[in-house]
Amino acid sequence: MELNSAVPSFAPLPDRRRLLQGLAVAALAAPVIAHTAHAASPAPDAAPVTGRVLAMSDIHSAYDRLGPLLAALEAEVASQPVPHVIAIDGDSFEHGNVVTVRTDGVIDWAFLAELPKIAPTIFNIGNHDNDITTDLAAVVARLQRLGITVISNIIDTRTGAPYAPAAADVPFGPNRTLRVVGVVTNSINTYPAASRADLTIPVPGEWARANLAQAMAGAEQVLVMSHAGVSKDREILPLLPDGAHMIGGHNHLLFQHQQGRSQYAHTGSWAAAYTTLTLRADGTAQVTSTPVSATVAPSPRIADLIATTLAATLTPEETAVIGVSPAALSLGDTGRAVAAAMARAAGAQTGFIGHTTLGAGLPGGPVSRYAFDAIVRFDGKLMVAEVTPERLAQLMRRANQDRPIPFADRLGDFVYGASLDAAPAGPIRIVTTDWCATNQSEYFGVSDLAFTEVPDLRVKTVATAAIQHR
Numbered sequence: 164m165e166l167n168s169a170v171p172s173f174a175p176l177p178d179r180r181r182l183l184q185g186l187a188v189a190a191l192a193a194p195v196i197a198h199t200a201h202a203a204s205p206a207p208d209a210a211p212v213t214g215r216v217l218a219m220s221d222i223h224s225a226y227d228r229l230g231p232l233l234a235a236l237e238a239e240v241a242s243q244p245v246p247h248v249i250a251i252d253g254d255s256f257e258h259g260n261v262v263t264v265r266t267d268g269v270i271d272w273a274f275l276a277e278l279p280k281i282a283p284t285i286f287n288i289g290n291h292d293n294d295i296t297t298d299l300a301a302v303v304a305r306l307q308r309l310g311i312t313v314i315s316n317i318i319d320t321r322t323g324a325p326y327a328p329a330a331a332d333v334p335f336g337p338n339r340t341l342r343v344v345g346v347v348t349n350s351i352n353t354y355p356a357a358s359r360a361d362l363t364i365p366v367p368g369e370w371a372r373a374n375l376a377q378a379m380a381g382a383e384q385v386l387v388m389s390h391a392g393v394s395k396d397r398e399i400l401p402l403l404p405d406g407a408h409m410i411g412g413h414n415h416l417l418f419q420h421q422q423g424r425s426q427y428a429h430t431g432s433w434a435a436a437y438t439t440l441t442l443r444a445d446g447t448a449q450v451t452s453t454p455v456s457a458t459v460a461p462s463p464r465i466a467d468l469i470a471t472t473l474a475a476t477l478t479p480e481e482t483a484v485i486g487v488s489p490a491a492l493s494l495g496d497t498g499r500a501v502a503a504a505m506a507r508a509a510g511a512q513t514g515f516i517g518h519t520t521l522g523a524g525l526p527g528g529p530v531s532r533y534a535f536d537a538i539v540r541f542d543g544k545l546m547v548a549e550v551t552p553e554r555l556a557q558l559m560r561r562a563n564q565d566r567p568i569p570f571a572d573r574l575g576d577f578v579y580g581a582s583l584d585a586a587p588a589g590p591i592r593i594v595t596t597d598w599c600a601t602n603q604s605e606y607f608g609v610s611d612l613a614f615t616e617v618p619d620l621r622v623k624t625v626a627t628a629a630i631q632h633r
Contacts, residue, residue, distance in 0.1 A: 210445035212245050214335050216386060217439055219280070220252035220412025221432035222271075223291065223522055224260040225537070228434035229274050230461020230469055235437065235453065237462060240282050246336030247282035251311075251432065251549035252412040253289020253347065253390035257522070258355070259540045261533070262446035262476045268295045270469055272305070274488075275331055277464045279310035283333045287345035287388035288315040288326065289412065297357045303327050310360070314345030314388065316370055330378040342382030344586045346371060346389040346399065348413055366389040375402050384442065386410065390441040393429065394575035399425055406446050410438065413575075415494070419450045420570040426450040427570075432494070433523045457526070471483060479531040486630040495565035497538060498579025500525070501622075504629035506583050509545050509594040509617045514556060515562065515578040517599045517606055520622070542623040546600040546614035547589040554609075555582075558593070561608050577607040595624055 217239055222229070231577035240247045255275065256268055263271065278284040286306055294301040299317070303326050306313045310586050315325040332340035349364040367389065379385045385407035389396050392413040400409055406424045415432035426451045428437040441449045461469065492500065523537045530538075550558070562580035564573060578599060599606045600614040 175616055178348045181392050195364065198532075199519050205503060209361065210443040212243065212441055213215055213444050214246040214248070214339075214341070214384075214442045215239070215243065215439055216248045216250050216410075216436055216442075218250040218252060218388075218410045218428070218430050220390065220410070220430045221254040221289070221436070222251070222434050223254055223432065223537075224257035224263040224268065224271055225434035225523065226260070226262065226270055226469055226473065227457040227523075227526075227534075228455050229270065230466050231457060231459045232422055232434045232437065232455050233277060233462035233465060234460060235408050235455055236281055239439065244489050246334070246339070248333055248335060248341055248343075249278050249284040250343070250386065250388060250410060251278075251284065251286045252388045252410050252616075254288050254412065255286075255289075255290040256291055256294045257537075257540075258291070258294035258301075258609060259522070261536070262473060262479065263295060265476050266472060270472055271295075271555070272309075273465050274305065275311065276468045277462070278311050278496045283335070284311045285331065285333050285343045285388070286311050286313050287390055287412075288313065288317060288347060289390040291347055291355075293358050294355055296357055296578065299358060299361065300327050312343075314343060316346055316374075318365075320363050326395060329374065332382075335384065339383065342379060344375065344378045344385070344387045346387065346395075348391045348395070367395040369463070371399040371402055375399070379404070379407065386440070388412075392575035395568065395572045397570070397573070400425070406448075408440055408448060408450075410440070410551075414577075414621050415521075416573075417452055418567070418573075419452070421450075423449065424447065424550075428452070435523070441622040477533055481536075482531050483584070484529040484531055485535060485627065486530045488525055488527050488530055492525040493565070494521060494524040495563060495579060497521060499563070499581040501539065501626050501629070502579050503581040503583060505545060505594050505622070505625055506581070508620055508625045508628070509547055509551070509592075511592040511594040512584060512587065513580060513582040513591060513593045515558070515580045515593065515595040515599060515606075516622070518564070518577050518579060518594060519603070520596060521579070535627065535630070539623050539626045541598070542621055544597040545594055545617040545620040545622065546597050547592055548600075548612045548614045549592055550612070552588065552591060555591050555593065558607055574608070576602070 293302050296302050303313050312331050314331050315327040317326050317331040330344045335341040346367050386411040390412045396411045409427045411429045416429040417431035419428045426448050428438045436452050436454050438452045502514035502516045520541050522540045563576040564576045604610045
């Protein structure tokens, strides 16, 4: 279902409390975004369920939701007496989380250790899974010691061997297995710099055309887990036989797409949702996404560990409140709010920020420095350029891909964009981050934008000031 995709504007407000209130009101007044979309319910006479896959991607050390997510997975498995598999599609760790770094990811590892106790668990390596432990071989070995099946098509340049098999069978009920195949992004500059020399990563589409058929051969049921991003996944999906399914990650999106009897889904990010793939005896399947609230009771398996670790690790400066939000914002609305703040600071009419520069959406209630660093993950310079009104319209058509759009138009890397006022007739000043300016062909679809640096302005400083309105 297509929903209205208009993008709200955000006007400056005189103090930090009114700023956050204004952002919340703007988000509530904005059209509904397909952030927690659900597939249609099966017909009453649908064939019996033969198994369910509970999938998630890009968790990024989201400690406010890991406990509730684990509780939700426990409840899902207990709710139906059918085989289950838990599928983690990469990027469980986050180097921007100071607690993760200072504790070597103790909470993440505790969460992962609990998953095989609930259901057989498969883990497809992503580009952030060696954020904390740089040697990816050590990460794979530790996951395997927990009883997790690891898949990856990354080659260790030190040995010439893959870090893990690209395909594996996981138990899926008595005398049945689920064949799972893993693919990952080859954008080497998104991996930890210290590890890049040890990684050989094939181009996803090329690898799939050369290897996917053999990897799927003889399987009774196939699930492809791709951490390559939507644009690369679009090359792989036509290679699947009808009735094989695919989970995607890396782009922090939440949507579903059906191709024949095959289901494809991106599963969201920051533990804000998980996706359920329900398989039936007649070969049909349904896919649904379920939001995870940070306010529900966490699983007692890790609740105490999370609370005590945060209390022991965070400094007073990091727990200090920098603003109070009367309502939570979606990730997309948060991105547009930050983009608007960048435009105001740079004297521009329109701002753009890369989708994965952001992590979590703005929470409701007090916003601490620690929470803010999960909202705006990366810092960087602000860069400005001038465009015609026609070019701006072109850029905006590619932006804000959290809205419902045709699968063929999904791009993978994209920007959240917001305009402060109606576009003038003449040249329009736009602002973005240095990352997006440098990689403009991926984010904007053009390579001729002439960006110049805005002196003395950086992304985190501008976003913080917008919240505090100093």
